Amino acid sequence: MTKLLKLVMILTMVISLVAFSGCTGNDVDADDTVDSIEDQTPMPPEVNQPLPDYGEYIYGTAVVENIEILTLESFPVQIHVIAKGYLPDGCTEIGDITKVRDGNTFTVTVETIRPADMMCTQAIVPYEKSIPLDVYGLKAGTYSVVVNSVSGSFELTMDNSIPDTEYSVETEYMEVKKGDNFTVRLDENPTTGFEWSIEVSDGLVVLSDEYIPPQDGGLVGAGNVHVWEIQAVETGTQQVNGIYKRPWENVTGNELKYELTVNVA
Numbered sequence: 001m002t003k004l005l006k007l008v009m010i011l012t013m014v015i016s017l018v019a020f021s022g023c024t025g026n027d028v029d030a031d032d033t034v035d036s037i038e039d040q041t042p043m044p045p046e047v048n049q050p051l052p053d054y055g056e057y058i059y060g061t062a063v064v065e066n067i068e069i070l071t072l073e074s075f076p077v078q079i080h081v082i083a084k085g086y087l088p089d090g091c092t093e094i095g096d097i098t099k100v101r102d103g104n105t106f107t108v109t110v111e112t113i114r115p116a117d118m119m120c121t122q123a124i125v126p127y128e129k130s131i132p133l134d135v136y137g138l139k140a141g142t143y144s145v146v147v148n149s150v151s152g153s154f155e156l157t158m159d160n161s162i163p164d165t166e167y168s169v170e171t172e173y174m175e176v177k178k179g180d181n182f183t184v185r186l187d188e189n190p191t192t193g194f195e196w197s198i199e200v201s202d203g204l205v206v207l208s209d210e211y212i213p214p215q216d217g218g219l220v221g222a223g224n225v226h227v228w229e230i231q232a233v234e235t236g237t238q239q240v241n242g243i244y245k246r247p248w249e250n251v252t253g254n255e256l257k258y259e260l261t262v263n264v265a
Contacts, residue, residue: 056116062087062094062127064110064148077160081131083110083147091120094129106133108147137161158191175263181207181231184240186258188226196226196258198242203234203264238262 064085072078087093095113099106108131114120133145138160144153176182186196188211200206208229232238242258245251 058114058116059095060092060112060114061148062110062112064150067145067147067150067152069145069152069154071154077135077156079133079135079154081106081108081133081145081147081152083108083129083131083150085127085148087112087125087127089114089120089122090125091115091118092125094127097129097131099131099133101134104141105144105146108145110148135160172259173261173263175265176232177265178232178235181229182262184228184230184242184258184260186226186242186244188224188244193246194244195247196242196244197247198228198240198258200230200241201239203232203236203238204240204262205231205233207231232262232264235264238264 062083062085064083066084068082068084070080070082072080092112092114095111097111098109101107110129110131131147135143135156138156140156140158140160142153142155144151174182184198188194188196190211195211198206206228208227210228211224211226213224230240238261240258240260240262242260243251244256244258
């Protein structure tokens, strides 16, 4: 009996220990559980994590393979330089273009620009750029052009500016008799493309219209005088009006003008 009682007591103690151990193992602090989950869950990137800065650029000098110098058909003459070359990738573009003249030499610098961190196609891209030069007012002569170390030249055969023409005339008012002839003389330089065009009122008739070049040949590009012979065919106040312009251009109102009043008796 005594042995049986002891056995029961031992079994009771074992069961109690097992039950207590199970309760203790499952009694976990809620905060500890949350901390454990957070430790095991990957954290997303920080909201303030820096992104690639596409505001930063890389600057360089364009590759120029050759240049072509064009002289436009106009006066004053216009000069354009055509630069041809290639860019190293699909993101690079032509940037600033600077032009400096020192004496008879134009130095042109063509720069490039590309975003610093942008992924680009790795293939060269050909380009062609037209660059106007400021040549108004230059004296006749030969000029050099250097574009990123590639050089060329052009020539001005005459001073590249419109002179402040102070034309000479015999008179701006005259009195003649019906049937008389008279002349109008105006300074003119056709090599510039400019020439005088005159109109007369109904009581006058233009008998001749001639430009007279310099007698000795003169300097290249030099001008001389244009002469009109006019006859008075009607009495009254008559008018001769002239305008100095290039024939193919429209009238702007800023042209040089000539007015002659003729009193025919």
